[in-house]
């Protein structure tokens with residue numbers, strides 16, 4: 572099968588990580604893939620911020636988890652049995668699942684397509700990571716995470732302007748355990764019309 576399509580079909584969200592860090596060379600290749608994602612008007616709006624500081628990631632991950640307002644899973648409505656999310660298991664300490672690399676995608680707060688641009692970059696990053704056998708997971712609540720006191724302080728420290736908003740995170744690392752199988756695809760999601 573075509574390599575890109577294979578990666579698209581195979582990639583799964585990974586939430587159990589080994590502590591081992593990913594090599595810089597591979598991280599750089601993954602980040603470059605993010606830079607080449609489509610962007611509205613070709614503006615290349617996303618700023619890709621990478622943090623590999625375990626303490627910072629643990630603190631931000633805790634804030635990220637605390638911002639979760641979704642419903643907890645029930646017996647037959649769940650996110651993943653093999654790679655449980657914070658909706659599946661309230662005991663998980665961090666919204667970043669202890670991944671050794673945490674990417675935050677920032678983009679202008681006042682641009683209509685900021686989120687779409689960040690999602691495009693996120694998908695490129697996750698597929699490139701998968702092609703290198705690196706696990707990943709897209710994480711929401713980035714705005715909440717960086718609206719916290721620590722988040723605002725880090726933005727200042729990292730030189731990220733206030734006109735910029737955190738839109739999404741993508742966490743990266745090596746999967747601890749086997750890659751889960753996908754849920755069956757819902758029927759009727761493709762309609763071919765005349």
Ligand SMILES: Cc1cc2nc3c(=O)[nH]c(=O)nc-3n(C[C@H](O)[C@H](O)[C@H](O)COP(=O)(O)O)c2cc1C
Pocket residue numbers: 582583584585586650651656657708709710711712753
């Ligand atoms: C916009 C978006 C936000 C997401 N946010 C989270 C999140 O906050 N936490 C999490 O564990 N997974 C998150 N995910 C991952 C989804 O849960 C995951 O893609 C979905 O369950 C399907 O599983 P798969 O990626 O293994 O195919 C998010 C995915 C998307 C597209």
